[in-house]
Amino acid sequence: MIDFSCVVTGGGEGTGGVTALRASVASVLDQSLRGAEAVVVLASAADPVVRAAARTLADRNPDRVRLVDADPAARTTGALRNAGLDAATGRYVLVLTPGERLHPHACRNLWQAGETSRADLIAGRWSRAADESGKEREPSWQGELYARSRTLNHFTEAPELVFRDALVTGFCLRREAARRHGLRYEGDLAHGEILFGPLAAAAVGRIALVRRLIVTGRAAPDRARDLAALVQVHHRVANTLIAHGLPELRARRETAFARDHLVPLVRSFPRLPAARRERTAATAARVLTGPFRTGVPELPPLERAAVALLARGDAEEILAAAYALARPATVCAPLSTGPDGRVAWGGDPEDPALDITEVGHQYRTFGTMRLMNRLTRATVEKGVLLLEGRLVLPGHTGPGPGAPLTAALEFRARDGARAVAFPVQDVRHDGDGITWRARIDVTRRLRPLGPRDTAWDARLTVQADGPDGPRSVSDLFAPQDQVAPAAGLPARPRLGRLTGDTWEPYVTLKDHFALRLTARRPPARTARRLVRYATRFRPARKAKLLVRGVRGRLDRYRSRGFKATAYNTWLTRLPVRRGSVVFESHMGTCYGDSPRALYEEIRRRGPKLRATWSYDPSPAGFPDDARLVRRWSWRYLWALARAEYWVDNQGFPQHLRKPRHTTYLQTWHGSAYKRMGFDETRVRLQNAPQRERLQQAVDRFDHFLVRSEHDVATLARAYRIPEERLLRTGYPRNDVLIAERDRSEAEGRLPRPPVAAALGLDDHRRTVLYAPTFRGGPGKQRRSRLLLNVREFAERFGDTHTLLVRSHYLESARLPVCPPGAVVDVSRHHDTSELLAITDVLVTDYSSIMFDFALLDRPVVLFAPDLDAYAAERGSYFDLREKAPGPVTATQEELFGVLAELKKSDARWADQRHAFVREFGPYDRGDAARRTVAAVFGPRICPDARHITDHDRGAGR
Secondary structure, three states: OOOEEEEEEOOOOHHHHHHHHHHHHHHHHOOOOOOEEEEEEEOOOOOHHHHHHHHHHHHHOOOOEEEEEOOOOOOOHHHHHHHHHHHOOOOEEEEEOOOOEEOOOHHHHHHHHHHHHOOOEEEEEEEEEOOOOOOEEOOOOHHHHOOOOEEEOOHHHOOHHHHOOOOOOOEEEEHHHHHHOOOOOOOOOOOHHHHHHHHHHHHOOOEEEEEEEEEEEEOOOOHHHHHHHHHHHHHHHHHHHHHOOOHHHHHHHHHHHHHHHHHHHHHOHHHOOHHHHHHHHHHHHHHOOOHHHHOOOOOOHHHHHHHHHHHHOOHHHHHHHHHHHHOOOEEOOOEEEOOOOOEEEOOOOOOHHHEOHHHOHHHOOOOOOEEOEEEEEEEEEOOEEEEEEEEEOOOOOOOOOOOOEEEEEEEEEOOOOOEEEEEOOEEEEOOOEEEEEEEEOHHHHOOOOOOOOOEEEEEEEEEEOOOOOOEEEEEEEOOOOOOOOOOOEEOOOOOOHHHOOEEEEEEOOOOEEEEEEEOOOHHHHHHHHHHHHHOOOHHHHHHHHHHHHHHHHHHHHHOHHHHHHHHHHOHHHOOOEEEEEEEEOOOOOOOOHHHHHHHHHHHHHOOOOEEEEEEOOOOOOOOOOOEEEEOOOHHHHHHHHHEEEEEEOOOOOOOOOOOOOOEEEEOOOOOOOEOOHHHOHHHHOOOHHHHHHHHHHHOOOOEEEOOOHHHHHHHHHHOOOOHHHEEOOOOHHHHHHHHHHHHHHHHOOOOOOHHHHHOOOOOOOEEEEEOOOOOOOOOOOOEOOOOOOHHHHHHHHOOOEEEEEOOOOOOEOOOOOOOOOOEEEOOOOOOHHHHHHOOOEEEEOOOOHHHHHHHHOOOEEEEOOOHHHHHHHHOEOOOHHHHOOOOEEOOHHHHHHHHHOHHHHHHHHHHHHHHHHHHHOOOOOOOHHHHHHHHHHOOOOOOOHHHHHHHHHHOOO
8 A cells, every 4th residue: 555655757867867866766765654655757858867777766666666757748847747646646645856855754754644633735844955065954944833743724824834935845745635626736837846835735724734854955946047937936926825815925925035045046146157147137137026126124134135236137236245145244335324324235325125224334444344355356467466356445434535545465374374465566545445456476475384384365454544544454355256277376385396386376165365285287296196195095094093093092081071080089089288269150251250259358358378260261351360270171170179168159060079178168149030950840850860960069068158038948948958058148249239339329320430431331321231141051052142132222222321231151142233332242241240330220031130230229120021931931939020120021112111211210119129139138238258258268367257157157047
């Protein structure tokens, strides 16, 4: 019984067509669902080689592979596919383009979903090669569409099926339903498969979506060659949506078509020959009309401008747009500014399709912005390299027509070892750009060593207004066909011409002009062949294996597992070094928080303690006179093993045992809103050994700081910390906040602490700190997407506010370019307490930073669009809306409204903010560092240590 008929049309000509056909048929034969057949449809004019290969496949698998000879009139792919639909006998039918491969369980997953849901169309994920490496990737939009398996009663419940290229491959139809609805491929369309899927989805009733991968190896169309056909089928799909009364989906289809086909076409322009670029631009100007020419509003600004330029058919402008898409921070065309301050690509500031204000070029100056330096000529004349190019000037900045200009062309070895500069003989201003011309004696001046420094990249430096004026440094952009393959210059390597004899200009895959040392003459070619042979014959291979084995053994000795074993077995037996302390903050990422406050308190008292700080990955930002060790280095392990005290705010590596002679002070890093420790669902679901490792890590704590009885009931209980280990001193990091509050109440907010001047903050602007919490988990990505639209904040409040953005130390966020002084990224600033002291308003979500900032008695606004979902997934210890120290907003407009009226409305929140501090921070009184040092380090540092220790351990009982 045949459950699945997989239709495969005959592949292309020659060995490529044979390979594609065999790959598709083999994926059908390898299905875990044995009732799957391959129906191979061959045109009457099929390549004899392909026909012979298909016959061989059928002879070897007579029960699983059937050959179908199409009618001689069937010449298009759609007609061949229709012949396959007619010949199919399975309960379900699936069509594959030659080269596409089914996942081994694809038919089984589709069949099970169809039988369970009784759906007529069942669809799943697909992937294609994303780049030249051949690595397969799925389009990003599939993640949401196929997030879970589900059944749809109508395709409008998942409209992405028809306005994205979702039903081109990776789906099957119930054969009886296909015949009942008369579903056929359009024989007059070059890409009829794009239309067939939406027609099928609209015709059938129930649709099942499967979250499994179904098809790999989908080929991207040749958009430059097939642009007219793709646009034609796009219009047919759009008309189908109109016929079904769905005009809103037509607009979304146009956006998706532009994003999926037109933007990639623009990106491909640097790799097209000049003649083909001109033909493609002319075709685009003929077939792309309507919103593609006037602007697709849903696209990002650079993509919107690129599509509009493509539709207008200027090949040079399209090429510049391709460079801009690859490097959004580079100015690739002159800019024009309208009366309202909007910035557009080119000369018409009123053209909405070319509006790129959001990119932020207008906020950069000539010396700080990246400019496209287009190479217009690269030839070899009389033994020298002749280069000519043009540097784009944006229009709003740059040297004026009469400004003196000097330029130098630098070639830098790709390994970074050397750089050689050449003067540019001719450089001049030409209106909206700078043209330059250089003659370079590469043979005489460029002397590589030979074996390693074979590739040299070029860049141009333009100096305006004398030696103290601004400088612009730019790479040399060029399309792939800019340099003739035969161009070359003699080379004189320092190790002799056997290592290379010719400088060959070329364009890199990133569209940059460069030189490489090659071997063209017989002696150098022979030498290279000998070197290649010598590094590949059997003794060389054995030597490589030996070296690889030695490196593997060394890597093992450097691994954390080996280091942890050596530490726990041997280093912990070392004698203690009296008075030695190892400090660590947030796993070595910064010099800040309570460990910093304790370190500086100890230094003020001047005791004879030997302090060591760990860092990871960089020592930047730590005091110059501090003793530093890299986290997980042998010096780090040696310091931990001999230390009398450990002090940190998060946790030293769990696998490291605390020596018997060591006292471990855990300062922690915030009160708890979200569930922590053994209260977390993630931890409760772990196996017993994992939970035991966590418990062993926590059992190392000798002292644990708390700032309220809320901490005792949540953090201490969640981590199972005994009462006798708790120190009710408050957080040392908050001492500076108490001091700043008292100072500002007595003297006023101004002058601000010194860090404000270091960040360039204006005293007359209100400072807003946006500090969201960490939303990731083990194994999740560390790049975060901010829920707050920073650009919109800058547009609305930039004149009166400065937004400080601090992403979590385990994450990073890329900020858009905004007006000067409107947005400052402070994510890498070491000490959050310094930022809080200069902040007027805090915007956060669920971060524990709100517990600290409330001590300043300044406005707090919570921006929590996903509050209910977050609380349900992570769990919480209290109702945030009920106890929050400020308003809780769910939308960005609501947040902006609160900020706009904050001066009037904040008085209503003063009492609740005071109650918040009384509940969550009563032990923060401004002397936490002194009290903690006295309690942990004893009378030799603080004379009244015994009194303070007894008080802090007894408080709250």
